[in-house]
Each structure stands twice: as structure tokens, then as C-alpha cells.
Amino acid sequence: MSGLGRVVRSGVARRRVQTVVIGLATTMAVTSSVLGGSLLVASSAPFDDGFATQRGAHLSARFDAGKVTADQLKAPVSGVTASAGPFPVTSVTPSDDGPGDAPPLTVVGRAEPGGDPVDAVTVTEGEWADAPGELVVSADGPYAHSPTGSGVGRRLTLADGSTVTVVGVARSVSRTADGWVPPSWISAPEGYQVLYRFASAATTEQVDAARAAVTAAVPEGALSGSQSWLVLKQVADRSIAVFVPFLVAFGLLGLFMSLLVVGNVVAGAVGAGTRRIGILKALGFTPAQVVWAYMAQALIPAAVGTAIGVVAGNLLAIPVLAETEDVYGAVTLTVAPWVNVVVIAGALALVSVTAWVSALRAGRLRTVDAIAVGRTPRPGRGRWAARLTARLAVPRPVGLGLARPFARPARAAAMVAAVLFGATAVTFAVGLASSLNQLQIARNHNSADVKIEGFGRGGPGPGPGVRPAERDVDPVAVSAAISAQAGTRAHYRTSETEVTVSGVAGTTAVVSFTGDATWDGYQLVSGRWFAQPGEAVAPTTFLVATGTAVGDTVTLDDGDKSVTVRIVGDVFEMSNDGMVVLTDAATFTSGSDRSSHHIAVRPGTDVTSYIDGLNSALKPLGATARPGRDDQASDTIILINSLTATLTLMLVAVAAMGVLNALVLDTRERIRDLGVHKALGMTPRQTIAMVLASVVVIGVVGGAVGVPAGVALHEAVLPAMGESAGISLPPSVFAVHDPLSLLLLGVGGLLIAVVGALLPAGWAAKTSTATALRAE
Amino acid sequence: MTTPVIELRDVSRRYDDGPPALSDVSLTVREGEAVAILGPSGSGKSTLLNLIAGLDRPDTGTVTVAGVRVDGLGEAASARYRRARIGMVFQFFNLLDDLTVADNVVLPAQLAGMARGEASKRAAELLDQLGVARHARAYPGRLSGGERQRVAVARALMNRPALLLADEPTGALDTASGEDVSALLTELNADGQTLVVVTHDLALARSCTRRTIQLVDGRIAGDVVVEPTR
Structure with missing residues (x-):
């Protein structure tokens, strides 16, 4: 093993806590990213593919046959790049065993399924209807299947007593009809259907503008109804798309947390290892080698965390994707491989850049200065806080602890950020769960x-x-x-x-x-x-x-x-x-x-x-x-709640470990001061109180900022989830935070900080006074 | 004959598989005595000091200080023991840089739960007595080495300890400051303070103590009473 390799290996082994923290933070970020990214891709892929293959209709328009003629509908319309129709349309109400008791069908007369420039319908079973009395039903409709299996061969009786036979099942991604018959079969159409593709139809506004152009091209009131492809896309996507906003939120939180932890760990390692860096340089390590040594100490656990995160993300995606398989029939949705590649590359690149920026200082340190500098940080910062807390009516160890964050403001800020992200995640998760509960109540009206x-x-x-x-x-x-x-x-x-x-x-x-x-x-x-x-x-x-x-x-x-x-x-x-x-x-x-x-x-x-x-x-x-009151939670809500709980637990764990990591660095730096305190008579309990008190301000600030941030995130993500699902949410779904629960969530921030501080506090209490006093 | 403050009986201490740091050491220091522990590096001076201060435990033997069996104390009890009966002065002062001089001095009393007013008054008296009262609101970093060691002595005396332990108290000072601190320790002993000084500086030992114990390879090689050079 090369000298550099040995330095990296010893660095990773010596800083086990930091190694675990980086690994866990990266795992969390990558899991969320893989899950969110794959769902984002999977949510739109099947519809988009089908729509492209079938040359789907941007607008499916139905016109009143009493107000417009077929010839009038053939006139060119501005912005239309392709159109199909006009096709005659009528409504029929078929039945197996008598008229009047089955859902009505909108039936369109079309001579062939795939020959039109728009909406090339795919026959999935049987054949196309080309003779009177034959009907092709939509694969998405109720007649595609019979109690015995396929709907092909089924005979349906219509309201006028005539019968039709289902000869085929077809799928139109544009959902242009419930059934298709030969055009000649509809002798007196109720209306005409024209299917349009437009030059611009990517947004609701563009489709609305195109619809207005279509409306203007026909006599007033002739357009009796229309359906935008965006609505269909939303319906098709929503079973997965509803997951995307909150997963993106967790992905971003995880990513920020991960980068924060990596930056903090590497900067802390450089800060605490100044003397070691000096020795390495004195032995002949180049600045680039030193920077690489510290980067690698972060990259190794990050790579392991990334690998675990990719596996976890793919495994967690399975139940979510399975939710939607019904929507696309035989289509089996899987995580797109390129999503994994992008997330792996992105995570490692971001970790590398963050670690590189933090490790640059190690490369720049002058050897002579690095060797001369001891581990104890330069005093001077936060003395006002020490003076202030010395006068507080609290036990002295508590006062000493309270002043501590102000002596290392950058490190304290990193801890505040970790708690903040944790409190944000918890607040968001609690809000989301409460909202989904309200949603369930509103949905069940039970x-x-x-x-x-x-x-x-x-x-x-x-x-x-x-x-x-x-x-x-x-x-x-x-x-x-x-x-x-x-x-x-x-x-x-x-x-x-x-x-x-x-x-x-x-x-x-x-x-x-x-x-x-x-x-x-x-x-x-x-x-x-x-x-x-x-x-x-x-x-x-x-x-x-x-x-x-x-x-x-x-x-x-x-x-x-x-x-x-x-x-x-x-x-x-x-x-x-x-x-x-x-x-x-x-x-x-x-x-x-x-x-x-x-x-x-x-x-x-x-x-x-x-x-x-x-x-x-x-x-x-x-x-x-x-x-009554047989509340049945939907599978989607159960899944969202489960994912939220899992991701929140991971984020909170990472937040607490972020605090732990910073405090471990702090304790190592202050080991001599700790020895002095103990030599002067500070008991283990007082030592624990001092270390725990050092995170009180951090926990309170992190909680105080994190809770409103979590509420804001909730306010932003929930409507986005509703929008993804194509629903507007009632006010009760948003009004889930009351002052008491917010206060408790704020205390949660403090709890995260205290939990993160428990281990370092225990270590500080157990540290041998004699050893601490000898520390350089 | 005055009361024994320190009593070590057959004390041995060994770290890992190395040679014994202390081997069958028995020692008595009486109230009001000033004792210097002398010896070269690795002779066991620091180990002896740690055992007396309750910072370490012997493998065998007993350590009794001011009537307290120190060798069997747990972490919390030994901390309480130190704060009540021991004052410690270190070679590198070990003042807390982010606390003012006054806050450094008052700290042991605060850890012991002394009322704030009483503690402040006592600290002010000590700083005045040791000639550093004008630096009470200053930070240690602004003081000279000698002044810092005076502050450290004031802190050590804060809880009126039965025993003052000084570990190379002049080791980080220039000659003038070293003499100044030496004189201070002599004065304290003259006022009745029991004093144990660990040093390899024979001049310091002679100037402020009347008894020197020579340690060699963890054993007492000599225990002589000398007349201080005053």
C-alpha cells in the first residue's frame, strides 16, 4: 500500500464516527434521490411512449352535429399540425341481459385503427370492426373483459333492441372513445369528433389557446366538448406522480444534509489535524496529496453510502411502482438504469466537490505553521457569551456549556443546520401525515x-x-x-x-x-x-x-x-x-x-x-x-406514510449524528480544557451537563427555524402533490398545525441536538483526567 | 507531631506491560510540610502526583489524603475530593483562555456550589493577596507567565484545600518569574499551607521546600529534610 493509501486508511479508521455519519448521510440522500428520480421518470414514461407511438391527440374535440357539418370541420385551423376526423359520434347504452342498466358508451365511427395521422389506435385483442353490428371496445372501458375473461365475442343489446358483437379490444392513449364501429353504422350522428395535434401544446395555456382557435373556426356553440391530452397525462401519471413532490423534498433535504455533514467532517478533520498535516508535509507529501488524502477520507464512506442508498432506493421503488402497474396493463415499471447512474455520479461528484473545498485549506497550510500550531483553537471568539453565562443563575457547568457554541461559531452553525434540517423533516413529516389523515377523512366522508x-x-x-x-x-x-x-x-x-x-x-x-x-x-x-x-x-x-x-x-x-x-x-x-x-x-x-x-x-x-x-x-x-366509520386507508396513503416515516427517521438520525460528529470534534479539541475542569473538581455528571448544555442554544435555534421551515415545506409540497394527483385539496388538509404541536415540534429540535450530544457527553465524562491534561 | 495529610502505603502502579511506574512506595506528608518530589524523566513523579490527586488509581497499596482513602474513589467522588481538598498548579498554568482571570479563579468554588457572592469575594481576596487583582477582568492570554501562574495558584487555593499540588510550577517560566512563583509558594507554606511540588529543578526544591524525596525508577531513592535557602 502506498504512503498516501496508508494515510487515508488510518484517517478513515481513526475517525469512525465521522465515517459512519458520512455513510449514513449519503445513504439517505441517495435513497431519496433514486426513489424520487425513478418515480419521476416512471410516472411519465409509459404515457409519453404510448402517446408518441400513437401520435396522440393534443385535443379531442366533439362538435354538435346540429350546429356544424362534417365539411365545415375539415376547414384548416391555425396552429394545427395534424388532425383526424371528423368521425361520427353517438352514445349507446348496451346491456348483456336487457336495456337500461349498464353504463353508456361514447361510440365513434372509424374505418381503420392506425391509418389516421392522429390517434393511431392499437388493437390489443381481436380485430377492427369493419362490418355493421361489430364493435371494438376500449381496453380501458368496462366491456374489455367479461366475467369469463376476454370481452371479445360478447354480444350486447342496445336500447333500440338491436345487438352488437364485440370483435376487438383496442387502446387509445388519447382515450378518444369507449368504442369504435364502422362509420356507416352511425347513420344519424349526435356529433362529430375531430382529433388535433398542435404546434404548441406543452402547457395548459397553449392547449387553451389552441382550443380557442378551434372554437373560433366553427359556428358559435358547435364545440360541445373537448378533452386536453394534459388532463389524460395527469390522470395516467398521478398514481406515481403524487409521490414525487414529497420525495423531491426529502431528496433535497437529504442532499443538503449530506453535503453539510461531509463539509463539516472534512473541515473538522483538517482543523483538528493541523499538526498531522504539518508532519505529512514535512515528510514530503505534496499539497495535492494532502488534499486528496482528506478528500478520500470522505469519499470512501460516501461511496459505501451511495452503494447502499442505490440498493435501498431500488428496493423501496418496487412497491410504489407496483401501485401503478394496473394503470398500464401488462407494462411492468422498473427503475430506469440511467437514474441510478445519474444519482451515483451526482452524489459522488457533489461529495467530491464539497470535500475538495473543505480540504483545500490542508493543501494551503504552510508546513512550518502547521507543525507549530497545537490542537487548541485560538481563543478570542465568544468571550462575551462566556462573560454573560458566568452571570446567569444556572449551575456553572451549564453556564460554561451554554457559552460554548459562541466560541466556535462556524461549527455551531453547522450543528444548527443539522438540527434545522432534522426539525424541518420532522415537522414536514408530521404535517404530511396529519394532512393525509385529514385527506383520508375528507375522502371517506365517513x-x-x-x-x-x-x-x-x-x-x-x-x-x-x-x-x-x-x-x-x-x-x-x-x-x-x-x-x-x-x-x-x-x-x-x-x-x-x-x-x-x-x-x-x-x-x-x-x-x-x-x-x-x-x-x-x-x-x-x-x-x-x-x-x-x-x-x-x-x-x-x-x-x-x-x-x-x-x-x-x-x-x-x-x-x-x-x-x-x-x-x-x-x-x-x-x-x-x-x-x-x-x-x-x-x-x-x-x-x-x-x-x-x-x-x-x-x-x-x-x-x-x-x-x-x-x-x-x-x-x-x-x-x-x-x-359505519369503517375507515380504510388507501394503499397510496399507507405507502406515503411509510416512506415518510422511513426517510424522516433517516434524516433525524443523520441530523443527530451531525451534532454528534461536531461535538466529537469539539470534545477532542477541548480535551485539555476538559481535563482542567475535571482536575478542578468537575464531576462526571457536571461534565455531561456542560456538554449537553452546549447544544441547548443550537437545538433551540435549529428547532425555532426548522419548524417554520417544515411548515413552509408542507405548505409548498402538499399543493404540489394535489396538483400531481389532479385534485384540489380542502382547507382542512392544510390546517393541521396548532401552536401546541408546533411548540412540541420545536422541542423536537432540542431533542435531536441532545440525542446527538449524549454520546460525546458520555465520552467527555469518562475521559481520564490525567490523559486529558497530557493531551497536546 | 502534626496530622498526616498524605499517607501512601506500599503503592505500586504499572501501565500496560511496561516497567512499574511506581513500585512499593510508602510515604507520609504531614500538615504544614513542604515536600519536593524530585527525579529524572520517567522516574514516576507524575504518577505519584496523579495518585495523590485522585486522577489515577494504584494497582496495589493505599493512598489516603486528608483522611480520605483516595485509591477506592469513583470518578464523581474523586472529583468532589479534588475540589474540596486539593489545589493543583500546573507547569503550563492550564487557565481557561475564554474565561477572565476572575472567572477562572472562581470556577472551583462554583463547581462546589458556593454562593456566587461569597465566591466572588473570596476570589477577589486571593487575587489581591497574590498581587494580580488589577488583572481580574483581563483574559489569561494578556498576562505574563508569572502572572498566569499566580492566577493559577489563586484558583488552586479557592476552596481552601488541605493540600496544594504543584507540577513543575516554574517549568514554563523565565528565571525572574520562576523565582517570583517560588517565593509565593514559600510564603503560602509559611502561612501553613501543606505543599507538594513535583519538579526536576533542584533550585526550586531547595528554595521553597524543606524536604525532598528522590524518585528513581519508581522507587524512593532518598527522602531528606533540607534547610530552605531563603
């Missing part, structure tokens, strides 16, 4: 003590766990039984059906309410709850997909009738992927609805007895009540 659900008249089939006998329950009779039951405080009934909304692929769920439901945890992002017939509330996802806002109207079509409602509120609702409209039963009811009842009991009422009594009354009606 305040009902008792529920009766899952039955309907003539529905397509019972829901999970619902007995067939419950299908013919009369919801009005059930409501009456509930009202008559002693102990009922409030109750409402919902019934759900599926409709189509013009211009939007797939179906939208309409939930109709009978009775006041506002007590059941529904939370509004903006606007108000519906108050009269004709009014409705809907979530942001629906508003964005339909290009509407609170105050606008939308038309809901269940195949039998069309109802126009005015959206009066943006409600937080995630069922049916956010494609849902909530309204009063007087506004929209359907003969094929599925009903459920939600009941709040009076305070003091025993829920079990209430359910027993109600079930006796419901038995003749064929319905069964069961306890």
Missing part, C-alpha cells in the same frame, strides 16, 4: 355511525358482500324505517348512476342525495354545497376534464335523458377517479340506481343496540344495517 348500502333496483349485479335479496329493496321504505327508529339524529340517502358528459371519454358517476348530507364530512374546496334542484357540486378532476369551473353548467346524459346542472361548488371527492357529480335527487334520478343510507345517531345512543333495533325494522324490507 362520519356516519350506521350504514345501509349496496342495494338497488334491477342493477347490473350486487356489490361485494351484498346479498342478491337486497337488490329489490325500496329505498323510500328504508328511509321511513330509519326516520322512525329511536336514536336517529340525521340520515340521508344516496343513489348512484353513470352518465356521459359531452366531450369526455368514459363515464361520470352521478350521486343523487336525498336529505342533508353536509354533516357527513363532505368538504368543499371552493363554492358551496348544492341548495336547490338544478345545482350540483363536483371535484376539480371533473371540472378540469370538462373544462368547466364553479358557476358553469354541464349536461349529464344517462342514455334516457339529458339534465343540465349548474356547478356551484368544487367538492373534494375521489370516487370514480374524481369523475363524479353530486347533486340533489330532485335534480337527477335514474331508474337503475344503487342506493345507500348513511345515519348519525343521537349522542349517547348505543350504536350496536341501535343497529339491532333498526335491523329488526329493516328485515321485512330485505335490507341490513351495519356499523
Whole structure:
């Protein structure tokens, strides 16, 4: 082994604590980075690839056939680089066993799947429909599969009594239709579909501008609906994308922490090893060799930490990526190899640069000065603090400790930064967990003590766990039984059906309410709850997909009738992927609805007895009540909470080790002073008190700054997560910090500092006085 | 005959596998005595001082100082023992550079829990007595070597120790300052302070002590009472 190698090896071995700290900090930073980076890439890759391959439509526009002709739609539009259509469009409501009880389909007439310049639909099963009575269904729709497996070969009966046969399953990344038929099959189209690609469509503003150009090119009111590719991309990406903002936050925190620790360790090693550096130079080491020796002492543990972090990041990515595999069917998502390469190279490069900057001083030190300088730092700094604390009414060891940070302000600042990052991470994690809990409450709107659900008249089939006998329950009779039951405080009934909304692929769920439901945890992002017939509330996802806002109207079509409602509120609702409209039963009811009842009991009422009594009354009606509040956390939220807890623990550990590392350096530097204190009669307990007191100011400052920083991070990341998921979050999700919890989190900063100081304090207490007094 | 302050019985100490630092040393120092421990480097002087100060423990034998069995004390008890019964003066002063002279001197009393007013008064008296009162608010770095050692002596006397241990107290001083410190120690002993000085400076031993103990290879090679050269 070369001389330089021996110096590096002995440096790494002598500074075990620092080596472990660097390794752990790097592990944490790399784990977060690999996880965040791979999810960022994985979240957009499948959609982007599919969209490029299929020449996806930037805008899928539907026009009212009564207001515009097919020929008019062929006129060139400014900014359009390619278009397909116009294709005839109609809505059908098929059924296996009779009309009127299945979701309606938006069917487009297209002669061939891949020949158009836009939206080259991929046939995944069977063949394309080229004869009357043949239908190709969307791979993303409900008819792609039958109870026995493939949907191909399935015969569907339409409302007019005619039948169609599913001959193929196809996927359109642009989600331009629920089904495709030969154009000749649609003799009287309700509308026309034109698919556009634009020169500029990267942002919502650009797509909106292009949509405006399309609207201007046709008669007024002809454009009855449109769907931006950005909305589809967001829907496709969101199951992973929701993880990205908070992982990026943790990645950045970890990275800063890692660089802070590396810089501090190397600078500390140089500062504490001045004499050693002088000896090395006196023996003939060049300045470059000395710098390299100190850089390598950081790079070795950093490389090990990077390797562990890459493995951990890849392993942690598996469950997150698995969450989304359903979205892309057979596509299996994996961590992109280049992400690993970039993170490894980036982490090591940043560590190298930080270590190099910190080690430069070692190269610049004049040999003669380095040999002459002892380990004790030059006095002079922070004397005002020592004078001040000498007069404080606290035990002298505590006073001595309190003044200590001011003697080494740079080192104290590094410790404050470590605690700050730790406190920020904890505050952010606690806030995120509280917000997700609120989100869960808002999502479940699960305040009902008792529920009766899952039955309907003539529905397509019972829901999970619902007995067939419950299908013919009369919801009005059930409501009456509930009202008559002693102990009922409030109750409402919902019934759900599926409709189509013009211009939007797939179906939208309409939930109709009978009775006041506002007590059941529904939370509004903006606007108000519906108050009269004709009014409705809907979530942001629906508003964005339909290009509407609170105050606008939308038309809901269940195949039998069309109802126009005015959206009066943006409600937080995630069922049916956010494609849902909530309204009063007087506004929209359907003969094929599925009903459920939600009941709040009076305070003091025993829920079990209430359910027993109600079930006796419901038995003749064929319905069964069961306890409510069956909070089920979503897998995504459980996963986010688990990742947050893991990453926070790692960050806090690194923060505490950052304090530990700095204090170890400090204790080594002050070993002689420590010996003097002990020779003068300082007991081990007083020594521990002095060392712990030396981090009190650091912990308090770190906590005082870290907590607001964590709150700010929470305020920034949460909306970004909502945006990634395509949802607007209700105010309750943000209002999760109260003064007491903030105070406790601030104390958490102090706790991190004290935990980090415990080991050095113990070492200081155990140090032999005679040895300490002999130290140079 | 005055009361023994230091009693060592058959004390031995060996570090790792090396030769014994001290071997079967027995020694008594009585109240009011001034004793110099002399010997070349590696003779066991510092080991003896550490054992008396409770900074180290013997492998065998007993060490009793001012009625306290020091050899069996734990860390906390030996710290309390030092602060109550021992004053230490070091070759390189070992003043805390970030504390003022007054704060350095008052520190042992503060560690012992003495009331602030009482401690400050005692420190002021000592600084005045040792002729460095004008430097009370200065930092040690601004003082001469002799002045620093006077401050160190003041600190050592703060808790009225039964025994003053001085480890090469003039070793880092010029001749004039060394004589000054030597005179100070002599005065203190004349006032009744029991004094043990570890040194290899025969002149210092003769100037401020009346008894010299010669250590060679961890054994007492000589124990003689001499007349101080005053």
C-alpha cells in the first residue's frame, strides 16, 4: 500500500464516527434521490411512449352535429399540425341481459385503427370492426373483459333492441372513445369528433389557446366538448406522480444534509489535524496529496453510502411502482438504469466537490505553521457569551456549556443546520401525515355511525358482500324505517348512476342525495354545497376534464335523458377517479340506481343496540344495517406514510449524528480544557451537563427555524402533490398545525441536538483526567 | 507531631506491560510540610502526583489524603475530593483562555456550589493577596507567565484545600518569574499551607521546600529534610 493509501486508511479508521455519519448521510440522500428520480421518470414514461407511438391527440374535440357539418370541420385551423376526423359520434347504452342498466358508451365511427395521422389506435385483442353490428371496445372501458375473461365475442343489446358483437379490444392513449364501429353504422350522428395535434401544446395555456382557435373556426356553440391530452397525462401519471413532490423534498433535504455533514467532517478533520498535516508535509507529501488524502477520507464512506442508498432506493421503488402497474396493463415499471447512474455520479461528484473545498485549506497550510500550531483553537471568539453565562443563575457547568457554541461559531452553525434540517423533516413529516389523515377523512366522508348500502333496483349485479335479496329493496321504505327508529339524529340517502358528459371519454358517476348530507364530512374546496334542484357540486378532476369551473353548467346524459346542472361548488371527492357529480335527487334520478343510507345517531345512543333495533325494522324490507366509520386507508396513503416515516427517521438520525460528529470534534479539541475542569473538581455528571448544555442554544435555534421551515415545506409540497394527483385539496388538509404541536415540534429540535450530544457527553465524562491534561 | 495529610502505603502502579511506574512506595506528608518530589524523566513523579490527586488509581497499596482513602474513589467522588481538598498548579498554568482571570479563579468554588457572592469575594481576596487583582477582568492570554501562574495558584487555593499540588510550577517560566512563583509558594507554606511540588529543578526544591524525596525508577531513592535557602 502506498504512503498516501496508508494515510487515508488510518484517517478513515481513526475517525469512525465521522465515517459512519458520512455513510449514513449519503445513504439517505441517495435513497431519496433514486426513489424520487425513478418515480419521476416512471410516472411519465409509459404515457409519453404510448402517446408518441400513437401520435396522440393534443385535443379531442366533439362538435354538435346540429350546429356544424362534417365539411365545415375539415376547414384548416391555425396552429394545427395534424388532425383526424371528423368521425361520427353517438352514445349507446348496451346491456348483456336487457336495456337500461349498464353504463353508456361514447361510440365513434372509424374505418381503420392506425391509418389516421392522429390517434393511431392499437388493437390489443381481436380485430377492427369493419362490418355493421361489430364493435371494438376500449381496453380501458368496462366491456374489455367479461366475467369469463376476454370481452371479445360478447354480444350486447342496445336500447333500440338491436345487438352488437364485440370483435376487438383496442387502446387509445388519447382515450378518444369507449368504442369504435364502422362509420356507416352511425347513420344519424349526435356529433362529430375531430382529433388535433398542435404546434404548441406543452402547457395548459397553449392547449387553451389552441382550443380557442378551434372554437373560433366553427359556428358559435358547435364545440360541445373537448378533452386536453394534459388532463389524460395527469390522470395516467398521478398514481406515481403524487409521490414525487414529497420525495423531491426529502431528496433535497437529504442532499443538503449530506453535503453539510461531509463539509463539516472534512473541515473538522483538517482543523483538528493541523499538526498531522504539518508532519505529512514535512515528510514530503505534496499539497495535492494532502488534499486528496482528506478528500478520500470522505469519499470512501460516501461511496459505501451511495452503494447502499442505490440498493435501498431500488428496493423501496418496487412497491410504489407496483401501485401503478394496473394503470398500464401488462407494462411492468422498473427503475430506469440511467437514474441510478445519474444519482451515483451526482452524489459522488457533489461529495467530491464539497470535500475538495473543505480540504483545500490542508493543501494551503504552510508546513512550518502547521507543525507549530497545537490542537487548541485560538481563543478570542465568544468571550462575551462566556462573560454573560458566568452571570446567569444556572449551575456553572451549564453556564460554561451554554457559552460554548459562541466560541466556535462556524461549527455551531453547522450543528444548527443539522438540527434545522432534522426539525424541518420532522415537522414536514408530521404535517404530511396529519394532512393525509385529514385527506383520508375528507375522502371517506365517513362520519356516519350506521350504514345501509349496496342495494338497488334491477342493477347490473350486487356489490361485494351484498346479498342478491337486497337488490329489490325500496329505498323510500328504508328511509321511513330509519326516520322512525329511536336514536336517529340525521340520515340521508344516496343513489348512484353513470352518465356521459359531452366531450369526455368514459363515464361520470352521478350521486343523487336525498336529505342533508353536509354533516357527513363532505368538504368543499371552493363554492358551496348544492341548495336547490338544478345545482350540483363536483371535484376539480371533473371540472378540469370538462373544462368547466364553479358557476358553469354541464349536461349529464344517462342514455334516457339529458339534465343540465349548474356547478356551484368544487367538492373534494375521489370516487370514480374524481369523475363524479353530486347533486340533489330532485335534480337527477335514474331508474337503475344503487342506493345507500348513511345515519348519525343521537349522542349517547348505543350504536350496536341501535343497529339491532333498526335491523329488526329493516328485515321485512330485505335490507341490513351495519356499523359505519369503517375507515380504510388507501394503499397510496399507507405507502406515503411509510416512506415518510422511513426517510424522516433517516434524516433525524443523520441530523443527530451531525451534532454528534461536531461535538466529537469539539470534545477532542477541548480535551485539555476538559481535563482542567475535571482536575478542578468537575464531576462526571457536571461534565455531561456542560456538554449537553452546549447544544441547548443550537437545538433551540435549529428547532425555532426548522419548524417554520417544515411548515413552509408542507405548505409548498402538499399543493404540489394535489396538483400531481389532479385534485384540489380542502382547507382542512392544510390546517393541521396548532401552536401546541408546533411548540412540541420545536422541542423536537432540542431533542435531536441532545440525542446527538449524549454520546460525546458520555465520552467527555469518562475521559481520564490525567490523559486529558497530557493531551497536546 | 502534626496530622498526616498524605499517607501512601506500599503503592505500586504499572501501565500496560511496561516497567512499574511506581513500585512499593510508602510515604507520609504531614500538615504544614513542604515536600519536593524530585527525579529524572520517567522516574514516576507524575504518577505519584496523579495518585495523590485522585486522577489515577494504584494497582496495589493505599493512598489516603486528608483522611480520605483516595485509591477506592469513583470518578464523581474523586472529583468532589479534588475540589474540596486539593489545589493543583500546573507547569503550563492550564487557565481557561475564554474565561477572565476572575472567572477562572472562581470556577472551583462554583463547581462546589458556593454562593456566587461569597465566591466572588473570596476570589477577589486571593487575587489581591497574590498581587494580580488589577488583572481580574483581563483574559489569561494578556498576562505574563508569572502572572498566569499566580492566577493559577489563586484558583488552586479557592476552596481552601488541605493540600496544594504543584507540577513543575516554574517549568514554563523565565528565571525572574520562576523565582517570583517560588517565593509565593514559600510564603503560602509559611502561612501553613501543606505543599507538594513535583519538579526536576533542584533550585526550586531547595528554595521553597524543606524536604525532598528522590524518585528513581519508581522507587524512593532518598527522602531528606533540607534547610530552605531563603
